[in-house]
Amino acid sequence: MITRGTHSRATTSGGSVVQDDRGSLGKDLFGGCTILIIGVVLCLVFALGGVGVIFYQSGQDGAPGGIVADTDFDPEDLGGSAARQPCEIPGAPFGAGNVTALTCAxxxxxxxxxxxLVRDGNCHRAGSGGYGDEHPLGQACDYMIITGGQMPGSNSPEKANGDQIAAFARDNYEELGVLYVIWWNKIWNPRSYQSDTPDLPLNQWRLYADGQYTNNPTLGHYDHPHISFCGAISPSGQDSARPCP
Incomplete structure (x- = not known):
């Protein structure tokens, strides 16, 4: 005998009444589904809330939420010295040469x-040594993300690599003692060094050198991010020290 549905019979004084178990089963299923739906909704609320907090925190200064630098030094302690020392890094794309302790760290x-991500680069090299050219002071490094003189495409992997390095330096400027960053024909620095100019907003990238190097891969800093570190003093003494941000 094939049974298509299950039901029971209850007898009352007025006769027999057929009670279909599927009714109670439907009620149980409805109740269970309701609880399940409520649970799913609550999970989504908490999950979306958490994601919202992450995006909110990472976007507070307009930054992409870069990696937090793992440092075991205080830039304020190391940034006060202009003394240069050898800083060679075995196995790295390039050593820093004779640079300050902060630059090396x-x-x-x-x-x-x-x-x-870095193909090549340099830190210490000849130059004027004034503000805007900290290489001769051993207080700046260039990180080449493509062969020097080549222009990376705006959607190229090399451009994305440079974006990561520049964002890392900016997001961790306090931990690394960053004076300013130049990348993709723009410059970013966390403070102004002119008494009549207020500190700049932390999410502000400005056109570098008034855009005069727009078509030059190297001078426009398209082929490498440039990072200068605090404490720079020119050899002639004309520039005052730039304290760490």
């Missing part, structure tokens, strides 16, 4: 994060 942190 920060350079090591940056390469620890991005050595696989």
């Amino acid at each position: 920060s350079h090591q942190v940056i390469l620890a994060e991005f050595s696989d």
Whole structure:
């Protein structure tokens, strides 16, 4: 005998009444589904709320929420000295040469994060040594993300690599003692060094050198992010020290 539905019979004084168990089963299913739906809704609320907090926190200064630098030094302690010392990093794309203690420490942190993205570069080299040219002071590094003189495409992997390095330096400017960052023909610095100019907003990238190097891959800093570190003093003494932000 094939049974298509299950039901029971109850007898009353007025006769027999057929009670279909599917009714009670439907009620149980409805109740269970209601509880399940409420649970799913609550989980979604909590999940979306958490995601919202993450996006809110990472976007507070307009930053992409970069990696937090793992440092074991205080830039204010290291940034006060202009003395240069050898800083060679075995196995890295390039050593820093003779640089300040802060530049060496920060350079090591940056390469620890991005050595696989950097093709070449330099830190110490000849130049004027004034504000805007900290290389001769051993207080700036260039991180080449493509062969020097080549222009990366705006949607290229090299451009994305440079974006990561520049964002890392900016997001961790206090931990690394960053004076300013130049990348993709724009410059970012966390403070102004002119007494009549207020500190700049932390999410502000400005056109570099008034855009005069727009078509130059190297001078426009399209082929490498440039990072200068605090404490720079020119050899002639004309520039005052730039304290760490």
